[in-house]
Amino acid sequence: MTTFASLGxxxxxxTALEKTTLKTPTPIQAQAIPHIMQGRDLMGLAxxxxxxxxxxxxxxxxxxxxxxxxxxPKMIRALILAPTRELALQIKENLETFTKGTPVKVLMVxxxxxxxxxxxxxxRGADVLVATPGRLIDLLERGDVSLEKCGYLVxxxxxxxxxxxxxxxxxxxxxxxxxxxxxxxxxxxxxxxITEIADTYLRDPVKVQVAxxxxxxxxxxxxxxxxxxxxxxxxxxxxxxxxxGEQALVFSRTKHGADKLAKVLGQWGFRVGAIHGNRSQNQRxxxxxxFKAGEVDVLVATDVAARGIDxxxxxxxxxxxxxxxxENYVHRIGRTARAGAEGSSISFCAPAEMGxxxxxxxxxxxxxxxxxxxxxxxxxxxxxxxxxxxxxxxxQGGGRQGQKMSSNPAKAAAKAxxxxxGRPQPSPQGSRPQGQKxxxQGGAGVPxxxxx
Numbered sequence: 001m002t003t004f005a006s007l008g009x010x011x012x013x014x015t016a017l018e019k020t021t022l023k024t025p026t027p028i029q030a031q032a033i034p035h036i037m038q039g040r041d042l043m044g045l046a047x048x049x050x051x052x053x054x055x056x057x058x059x060x061x062x063x064x065x066x067x068x069x070x071x072x073p074k075m076i077r078a079l080i081l082a083p084t085r086e087l088a089l090q091i092k093e094n095l096e097t098f099t100k101g102t103p104v105k106v107l108m109v110x111x112x113x114x115x116x117x118x119x120x121x122x123x124r125g126a127d128v129l130v131a132t133p134g135r136l137i138d139l140l141e142r143g144d145v146s147l148e149k150c151g152y153l154v155x156x157x158x159x160x161x162x163x164x165x166x167x168x169x170x171x172x173x174x175x176x177x178x179x180x181x182x183x184x185x186x187x188x189x190x191x192x193x194i195t196e197i198a199d200t201y202l203r204d205p206v207k208v209q210v211a212x213x214x215x216x217x218x219x220x221x222x223x224x225x226x227x228x229x230x231x232x233x234x235x236x237x238x239x240x241x242x243x244x245g246e247q248a249l250v251f252s253r254t255k256h257g258a259d260k261l262a263k264v265l266g267q268w269g270f271r272v273g274a275i276h277g278n279r280s281q282n283q284r285x286x287x288x289x290x291f292k293a294g295e296v297d298v299l300v301a302t303d304v305a306a307r308g309i310d311x312x313x314x315x316x317x318x319x320x321x322x323x324x325x326x327e328n329y330v331h332r333i334g335r336t337a338r339a340g341a342e343g344s345s346i347s348f349c350a351p352a353e354m355g356x357x358x359x360x361x362x363x364x365x366x367x368x369x370x371x372x373x374x375x376x377x378x379x380x381x382x383x384x385x386x387x388x389x390x391x392x393x394x395x396q397g398g399g400r401q402g403q404k405m406s407s408n409p410a411k412a413a414a415k416a417x418x419x420x421x422g423r424p425q426p427s428p429q430g431s432r433p434q435g436q437k438x439x440x441q442g443g444a445g446v447p448x449x450x451x452x
Contacts, residue, residue, distance in 0.1 A: 002030045008037060010062045016100045017058075026051040027210040033059045036184060041205040043198050044186040047334055050210065052186045053094045056080075056154050060184075061098055063152075064127050070103070071125035074145050078128045078152035079177065081170070083161045083304075085110040085132060085281055086288065090310050091156065092130045104128065109145075111135045112281030119144040133161075133169035140176055147176040153201070158187040159194055159327060164304065167197070174201065188334065189327040220317075220333050221344040224357065226373030229350040232320055233264055235372075239318065239346060240270060240298060246315040247291070249335050250300045252276075253321035261320060262300040271295065276302040303328050309335055319347035322356035326363040351376040351384035 002025055004017055025033065028046040035042050036059035046052055060078055071077050082088040092108040099106060107126040109118045111134050118135070122145045129136075129145070139145045153174075155161065161170065183202050187194055198205060227235050240248060252258035255276040262274035273287040273296045290296045292311055301309070303323060314336045323329050329347075336343025347368065349357050354376055361367050376384075 004058070007033045008062075009033070009058055010065050012065065012102045013058060013062055013098055016098050016102070019100070020097055022051075022054060026055075028052060028208065029055045029058070031208045031210065032056065035206045035208070036060065036182075037062060039063075039182055041183045041202040042185070043202060043205045043207045044184070045188075045190055045207070045209040046186070047188050047330065052156065053091050054098070056156070056184050056186060057091070057095050057098055060128070060152055060154070061095065061102070061104055064104055065102060070105075071127060071149070073125055074122055075125040075149045076129045076145060076147055077126075077150060078154070079136075079147060079150050079173075080128065080130045080154040080156060081133060081136070081161070081166075081173070082130060082156050083132070083164050083166060084157075085112060085284065086275075086309055087157060088130045088132055089285070095128060095130070106130065109135045109139060110281065112284075115139070115142075133166045133173060137169060137172055140173070147173075148178065150177045151181050153177055153181055153183045155183075155185040155197075155201070158185050158197060159189045159191055160331070162191060162193050162197070167193075170197075170201075188330060191327065219342045220336060221342070222333065222347075222368055223345070223371035224347045224349050224368040225371055226375060227348050227350065229352075232348045232350070233261060235348060236261075236318055236320060237265070237268055237270075239316075240265075243316060245297070247294070247311070247313050248298050248316040248318060249309070249314050249332075250298060250318045250320050251323070251332050252300055252302055253324070255302055257321065258300045258302055262298075265298055265300070270298050272298040272300065274300040277304050303332070311335075312341060315341075315343050317343065317345040319345070322347060322349060322353040322360070324356065326356070326359040329360045329363070346371065349373075349376075351380045352386050354381045 004022070004025060005014055007025065007030070009017075028044060028050050032042055032044050032055040036056060042056075044052060044055060046055075064077055067077070080088075080091055082091055088108055088110050092106055095106045104127045105125075106128045107118075107121055108130045109122070110132045113135075115135070115138060118139065119142070122129075122139065136145070140147070155170070161167070183205075185194075185198055185202060185205075225235065236250065250261065252261055255278045258274045258276050262272050265272040273290060275284045275287050279287075287296065287299070288309070291299045292313075294313070299309075300320075303325075317333050317336045319329070319332060323332060333343075333345040336345065347357070347360075357368070
């Protein structure tokens with residue numbers, strides 16, 4: 001049986017591991033660690049929850065321990081890039097666990113935190129810097145950090161970095177790192193563009209793959225429930241009530257939708273929190289801490305904010321809105337069934353989301369089991385407004401960049417129709433009289449009011 005000791009890791013790291021829950025290497029760790037310790041560039045493909053952080057972190061720390069002297073001022077020996085603040089924090093916390101009792105110094109720089117404090121910390125240098133691309137570029141441009149002695153580059157969740165448009169940031173950062181370096185790239189999925197990134201930044205890499213790209217965790221029970229948009233919140237309430245005391249992660253497509261859904265669930269008596277890109281770092285950290293401590297049972301999140309959430313107690317994942325990118329489905333359901341535990345995932349599919357569901361099933365190479373409702377008919381799908389589509393009338397040319405929006409929509413509409421803008425025209429069917437409050441119209445993240 002493979003053990004961490006048999007992989008040749010430093011005795012100091014092995015001592016730190018004895019105080020963790022890591023007892024034997026996972027498949028990705030057992031296969032990747034020997035190659036990384038030999039100095040090879042590596043492309044690692046493994047689903048979420050399989051221990052990728054330790055797979056690159058342990059051998060990286062082992063090699064840094066061999067150096068034997070501290071880094072110079074502002075100097076960085078190893079750089080780990082992560083797409084989100086939550087993932088960066090998770091990586092930092094794991095590395096700090098692995099380095100207890102060693103002189104290795106780990107720092108983190110992310111947006112939303114004080115750049116002056118980060119600058120002060122970096123002034124003394126660091127062995128390992130965990131960073132999000134935007135904040136690192138800010139610090140490089142200010143001259144507060146130097147990568148000229150950086151011998152290791154790790155790209156974690158590379159597929160998600162690609163989705164978030166960080167490829168241009170990566171090019172800017174790579175210019176500051178010596179060509180003579182060891183580069184490691186880890187990803188849960190393998191889009192075509194990932195191969196191009198690997199060809200650009202990795203030199204003769206070893207490819208380690210422990211599960212087919214896009215294959216979700218085997219211990220996650222999956223299903224789809226066909227439901228109109230306006231009924232999703234009530235359905236979610238029913239599912240949550242079936243599992244009292246068990247933590248759930250709910251995915252929303254938009255930041256606004258996440259806030260609205262969390263507010264409704266809170267009114268219905270659930271201990272709920274929401275995280276997304278508009279929340280400050282302190283707010284996100286506080287809500288995640290409450291979720292980890294069991295003070296919050298339901299966490300509503302967007303895809304960006306949820307990447308990097310590693311909470312073993314999450315038993316249920318609900319896709320309140322289907323993901324736009326099919327690979328994100330794999331990441332979402334990978335938030336449950338962590339560390340060998342079991343979990344469930346239920347996706348709510350409205351008529352307008354049939355295309356997203358079909359893309360997910362194509363990626364999985366199998367249909368999701370139907371646990372409620374029935375697949376929507378083609379005519380229902382064709383008539384359904386797409387998520388985010390404006391259902392009301394809009395002035396001609398409204399919203400286009402460079403065109404001035406009329407301050408009087410009635411005049412603009414009348415002008416477009418070639419009619420005088422005097423007396424108001426009769427309201428079209430489905431619109432509301434002036435002064436009447438808008439009623440919920442369903443749609444992504446707009447839950448129907450709960451019957452009293």
